[in-house]
Structures are given as C-alpha cells and as structure tokens.
Amino acid sequence: MRPYVGAEVALLATAAALVAGVYLVAVLDRFAAALVAGAVGSWRRLLVVPLAAAAALLVQQRRTTERPDGAGWAVAPALFFGLAAFALALVPLGPDLVIADPSTGFVAFSAAIAFVMIAVFLHGWSPNSPFALHGAYRYGAAALSFQIPFLLAMLATALPAESLSIVDIVRAQEPAWNVLRQPLGLPLYLVVGVGVSFWGPLNLSDASDVAGGTSVEDSGVARLLWTIARSAMLVAVAAMGAAGFLGGWWGPILPGPAWMIAKTGAVLLAILAAGHLLARVRIATFVLVAWAVLIPLALLNVFVSGAILL
C-alpha cells in the first residue's frame, strides 16, 4: 500500500510548505538581485520588505477593465496555485514522508505542468487588454515547445526506477543520483522548469517589453495572488528537480528531509540567480532551439538511459 495522508494533514502540510516556499522565493530573489546589483542592504530589510509589499497589495484596490471576463480573471491565479500545490504534494520529503504517492505520480505531475498553460492563457485573456493577451499567446507558443522536452527529461528518470512513482524514482537513486547517471537530464529539466514558471530568461508572457504581459492590468490582491502562484510553481518545480535528479532524501549524516529541503533550496537559488544573470530569450529563437536542440537532446537522454539499463 502506497502512503496517502488524510485530507486535513495534506491541506495543512501543503499549505505550510507553500507559504514557507513562497516566502523563501521572495527573499532569495531579492538577495540574488541585490548581489547582482552590487548593493546588498540590511538583512532585516531583505526579510521584511516582501511582507510589507504583500500588505501594500492587500490594501490596494483591485481594478478591473472594460468588459473583462471577471470569472476567468479570478480563477486563473487560483488554478495556477492549485496546480502548484498538486504538483508539490507528489514530492516526497522522505521514504515515508509524502502526502500522496500514486503509482502514476510522474503522470500526475506532468498533467499539472501541462495545465499551467490554461491558467496563464486565462490570466492573459480575461482582462480584455492587448498586452495581456499578447503575453498569453507568447506563453502558448513557448509552452507547446518546452513541454515535450520537459516530459522527456522527467521520463528518463523513471527508467532506472522501473516505476512511475516519485518515491520509487527517488529510491532508485541510492547507488547514484540521476544527475550523474543522466547528465543531460537536470539541465534540460531546469531550462523548461524555468519556462513553466516563466521566470528570468524565459519570462516571455509577463515580460518587460509588454509592460508585464498577462499581469499588466493586475493591481491589489489580484497581483499578489498571481505573484504567489508563480512563486509556488517555482517551488514545486525546484522540489521535483531535487527529487528527480539530485537524489531526494539520500545524503550522509543529516536526516533525509533536511537533505531534501537543502537540495530544493539550492535548486531554487540557482534558478533565481539565473533569472538575474541571463537575458530574456527572443521567443522565435527559443521555439527554434526547443524543437531543434532540446527535444533531440531529451530523446538522446532517454535512449542512452535505456541502453545503459539493457
């Protein structure tokens, strides 16, 4: 019998993990930005400003536009956040410490990633605004290109485990982490993981050249929720990266969950730092690279991983 926790525990644990994760993203992102900008302020400021900024959005009016799709606008961040929570609930902290470990965990995670496109497109469609819709279509174009290599990179991790369960995938990394067995896997996964949460170099849909894209019309609590949902998805992507490629709970001396949290934090920091150190790609270039380079590399990764097992 695979472990499943009760609904109340699941809700509380996921909520706690996401609150901590989203706050960690806000602090780490500011820290990375300050390092790159060459002016790190006080630690107190680094820790307090994200909370103050959230409070500022909470007391701000939520503006609407002429003839918006009000329901869609309200649902989009909720759907995005829900998908992040769903994806995170599949990631094990330890061999017996997981909210849900279905035998098809990998498929469930992939489904959540695929649905992100619906949330982002809805968010850009609903305000009835040109730049928002522009951002929505950009995400559609990019997502179609990066979801295939994303799934192929993840799929290769299921081969040595001979299972689609995330717990089995981590357990199978005891002799060697997947980052060593499949050196192409983690880079591929990270490239497209950044794309899924449209962060840094792959922030095409909410980019500065469309004045914020899908979130151009957001103010107040709507903007806060969208920011939280994006950060939550980033946490889920980082956690699954740590589980799928960096050996999850395996590690010396420290207890398993501590390793898992440390690895997730390291992946997060790498993604956030890359966001401030890598320029945004042109969408045409990215789509071309995704189809001509990333998909063939991901296929190669699957074939080589399979051949080694044979």
Added chain:
Amino acid sequence: MGLTALLARVATGAPVPVFAVAGPGTRSLIRDLRLRPEIRLVDTPRPASVLLVGGLVPAEMEMAVARVHDAMAHPRATVLWSAGAAGLGRPEGFDDAIPVDGDPVAACVAAYRDILVGRRGSEPPILPDVDPAPWRGVGPYGQGGSGMTGGVPYGRPMAELGPDPDGLRLDVLPVAVGPLFPRFPAGLVVDARLAGDLVLEVEVANLLANATAAAPSPEADPFLRALGERVAIADLELARARAHLRSVAEALLAAGLEALALRALRIAANLRAGDGALVRRLATIISATQVLRWSLRGVGAVPPEAVAGLGAGPVARASGLREDLRLEDPAYRDLGFAPLVDAGGDAAARLRLRLGEAVQSLDLAARAGARAATATGRVETPRGRLEAESSASERLFTVLPSLLREHEWGDVVATIVSLDLDLEEGPLARGRARPEAAA
C-alpha cells in the same frame, strides 16, 4: 486597531510603487530614481500608488497623463516635481496634486504614507468615468451586436481581417503604444497594426516635437552648453560615458535584467574618469548574460545607407559609418581621438559600441587635462549631432518606421531601446537658442 489599519501600517514599510512621467529635461533624473530603494518604478499604472510627473508636460501629453492617473488603483496620489529649472507643470485636472521642488522621493514616500493611513484622501478620477460610447453587444458576455467588428468602433480598437506576410488572412489589431510606455522615451507614440505579435504596419509620432523646455540646471548638460561656448573635454566625455551607461541600463531593463541595470546606473551615477576598469568589468558581465547573443543579435538591423548623413552618432558608428563631429575638432585630434566603429549594424552592435565608447570617453576624460572643445554651434552628443534646430533622434524619426515594420513586437521594443532616442534634446537645444520661448 482593525485588520485593514494594521495592514496599512505594515504597508508603509514597502517601497512606494511609483509610475513616473518624465517631462522634457527630466529624462535622466527620473531614470536615476530607480536607484532609490524607498520607491519602485513600475511598468504599468495599475499597481502604482503614486504618479510622479517631472517637469513641464507638453499639452499634447496631458490627456495621456490623465488617463494613466485614472488607471491607477486607489488609494493614489500625484506628485508634481519641478526638478530645478525644468519647471512645475500642473496638467489640467490635477488640482489635488502635491508640488515639490526638492527631493521627489521624500515627497512620494510622504504622500504614500498619508494616503495609506487616511491622512490624505485618494484622488478622484480626472476624466469622466464613462464608456467612450454605449456598448452595443447583445450576448450573455456582451459579445455580438451590429457594428462591433473591425477598425475602432466607438473608440474601441477591434481586430479585422488583413493579409499577413505568409499569405494568410488573419486578425489585425490596431494598437497605439505610448507616449508613456516605460520602455520608450517619453513622448514617443508607436501606432502599430499587429497580427499576433507581428507588427505589419507602423506609424510613429513625437509628442515632444513642439515642446518648450529648459534644462533642470545650467550645469546639467554640458552638451547643451557646448552649442555656444567652449566646454572642457573632460566634462563632455564624462557626461558621454554616463549617458551611454544609462542607455545600456535601459537595454538591460528591456532584456529583463533589472538588477544588472541597477548596477550600470549606479556606476553611471558615481562615475569618475578613472573608472574604466569598472565599466570593462560591467561589459564582461553583460557579455556573460548572453544579451548580445540570444536577445539582440540580428535584431533591429540598421543598413548604413539608411542613416548616412543623419549624424546619428553611435547608431551610425554601429553600422560601420565613421561619422563623428569630434573628428573635426582640433582639440580632439590633439588627443589622438579616433572613433570606434562596429560593422554589426544590429542592436547588439549598438550596445557593444556604447560600452566601448564609455570606456573610450573615460580614457579621453582622464587625458584631456584643461583642453576644451571648439564651439562651432554643433556638438556630438551621446545620441549624435546636435544643432540649435534639430537633434539626432529627431532626424532618425524619418527612418524609424522602416526599421520597425514587419518585425515581432519584442524586437520592435528592443530596436527602439537600442536607438537610445532622446526626444527632449531637440526642445532643450531650441529652448536654449530662444530662451524667451522656453520661459
């Protein structure tokens, strides 16, 4: 204390979300406000709480400022900043706005605190809050009805079918961007017909063309002074390096590298003649970000014949033209000046060239000693040839549509940013030539 009051108290610790409008003469002052941690310049008016208007906004832009004001969420306030001699404008309807001569950031912070804790009421809309025309849609979601497709019915741009370069007939949407789009210079309006993210046809307008403007202070712009008097080469070249670094910062912002843009702005703000190594290090980091490769390579190609003779400064030199007024100046010849030229012709070449020229200018500034540039009534500014009657950016306007047509919107933005258009240079030069007009 209620929850809302508590949240408002906590919110006063957040950087003030400011939407800034740079009136003529305040362009670089407003851009440098990004370095102030007390405020955060936002790209869209929706989440802004304070509207900051620098200098005298020309009448042609007042409607845009009012619309931005009304798009802001409540609670909101407006700060009007005179920025020294640039002047204090009070656009029509801004009766509640807070005028300030000194530090605009302190005024923004104070205004934000006041509207949060209720010491000051949120500003009401300036324009009448009514639909541009009655909505005639009939369906459950307001869709359908007669006369609601194509063109701009009742003030609302609607898509209509049009040919696209692939020979298909797709939806074409007219979208006017500017004059306050944060990636463009203030006053630039790009009226594009978009098919998806492709700009099919484009018209550009310069709302600052007839503005009257005064520089914030006589010392602010050595290039303006150099139109009529001998100015030390050390001052001119330091100002050039600073302007190039600010332009580089704008390019980094457009490429999504805000933190690195702040680093460039900070170097520019504290720049000294001996800082060449600092700029070289910045250039190394910028190169590592791949902005010159996957963001800007091949973007915004400017053929040399399109800009030859326009005196377009770095834009011309990045397209392989050896155009530079400094070549004619004996004082510069004495320093052994030779212009940097890059044959690339694209946005990446222009960014590379500006970084190179910034280093070169610092070297010239360090070696110039007491030499002064010869006053000829024309001067090579960081944008190109400035005369009393026209600026390089104004002359580039004639070729701008041909550079933007049939490119993706993201490339259009990157191209305009890479041209470093400065629409206030012309009005400032004309205002200097005819002080009575600027007064």
